[in-house]
Amino acid sequence: MPIASVVSASGGAGKTTLALLLGYYVATHAGDPRSVLLVDLDPTAGLSLRAFGDEGYVELCRKRKSLYHLDLDWTQGVAVDVDKYAERPGSAAPAISNVAILPPGEDESGDMASRVDDWFRYGDRERLLRLLKESHALEKYKYVIVDTAPFFDVRYSIAAIAASNVVLIPLRPTVTDLVRTKRMVEKLKKAGITNKPILFIFNYDKDKFRQATATLVKLGFYVYKHGGTAQVQKRLMALIEDLGRYGQFAKAVLPHIKQLSDSEFPANKIPEGDLYTCPAMAEIFRHLAPDKTPDCPAHYEEE
Numbered sequence: 001m002p003i004a005s006v007v008s009a010s011g012g013a014g015k016t017t018l019a020l021l022l023g024y025y026v027a028t029h030a031g032d033p034r035s036v037l038l039v040d041l042d043p044t045a046g047l048s049l050r051a052f053g054d055e056g057y058v059e060l061c062r063k064r065k066s067l068y069h070l071d072l073d074w075t076q077g078v079a080v081d082v083d084k085y086a087e088r089p090g091s092a093a094p095a096i097s098n099v100a101i102l103p104p105g106e107d108e109s110g111d112m113a114s115r116v117d118d119w120f121r122y123g124d125r126e127r128l129l130r131l132l133k134e135s136h137a138l139e140k141y142k143y144v145i146v147d148t149a150p151f152f153d154v155r156y157s158i159a160a161i162a163a164s165n166v167v168l169i170p171l172r173p174t175v176t177d178l179v180r181t182k183r184m185v186e187k188l189k190k191a192g193i194t195n196k197p198i199l200f201i202f203n204y205d206k207d208k209f210r211q212a213t214a215t216l217v218k219l220g221f222y223v224y225k226h227g228g229t230a231q232v233q234k235r236l237m238a239l240i241e242d243l244g245r246y247g248q249f250a251k252a253v254l255p256h257i258k259q260l261s262d263s264e265f266p267a268n269k270i271p272e273g274d275l276y277t278c279p280a281m282a283e284i285f286r287h288l289a290p291d292k293t294p295d296c297p298a299h300y301e302e303e
């Protein structure tokens with residue numbers, strides 16, 4: 001039973017986009033959509049807001065459909081069932097309409113962050129895993145994907161990784177992000193929880209630099225092209241090699257595509273985006289379920 005956590009050293013690295021895309025990929029190409037559970041372990045509810053919208057999320061909290069409420073009930077000795085607390089977005093997010101989502105949740109007396117405070121006050125890092133087991137999530141779902149808050153609050157990463165058997169780390173191919181990611185992985189190792197396989201995935205906009213350079217040159221700026229670039233390249237290569245000691249890099253990068261923006265995905269299906277994102281998702285899927293053959297649209301061609 002693959003449980004994947006998605007963590008990153010920097011905010012905005014693409015965790016939520018990756019979690020949603022992976023849910024979409026598994027539902028579309030690799031199995032039954034009803035076999036996927038997305039857990040939103042970010043108290044700011046990035047994933048749930050994208051899937052249900054602001055009002056939809058508020059309504060779910062009011063109906064006590066969240067991980068927060070599941071945790072509260074279980075703490076009070078109530079027998080819990082994941083399907084009472086998770087929701088499928090339906091028409092609110094057509095690309096993943098049948099994928100179950102467990103939102104973080106909140107009410108007037110607390111939220112997911114206050115639960116996580118409690119978990120760690122009592123040294124209970126395995127709490128998420130226990131909640132998934134106790135609520136039968138691991139029997140009812142074949143794939144569980146846990147999205148997290150950025151690493152500056154290490155507890156969300158720790159709780160998610162402790163529950164998972166594969167760790168997915170999206171990052172930008174920049175010196176800053178590589179250094180931050182290395183520091184994060186070393187801290188996680190010190191915390192004693194990185195005996196899990198790690199897969200790094202570059203979230204990369206190959207046109208951004210080219211376009212920016214072309215624009216600047218067009219406007220008459222002098223763009224320094226030599227020396228500095230080679231130095232940065234050398235540094236990047238050394239950092240990638242260094243980070244490679246802690247995990248594997250996915251060969252396919254997650255490309256930057258407009259259809260993955262907050263407003264378009266998962267509200268719309270992404271036929272064109274699917275073409276470009278599928279190789280990375282299929283590679284990730286191979287790490288989750290090595291015995292299954294991943295599948296992408298036949299007309300995908302390497303550039």
Ligand SMILES: Nc1ncnc2c1ncn2[C@@H]1O[C@H](COP(=O)(O)OP(=O)(O)OP(=O)(O)O)[C@@H](O)[C@H]1O
Pocket residue numbers: 008010011012013014015016017018042046148149150203204254255256257258259260261262
């Ligand atoms: N490959 C991509 N193509 C297009 N847009 C992207 C891509 N990756 C991320 N984005 C956009 O960048 C923004 C940040 O991405 P996302 O929310 O997935 O990051 P995050 O790591 O979950 O952020 P946070 O740390 O705040 O939770 C979003 O607006 C998202 O739509």
Ligand SMILES: [Mg+2]
Pocket residue numbers: 015016017042046047147148
């Ligand atoms: Mg996010």
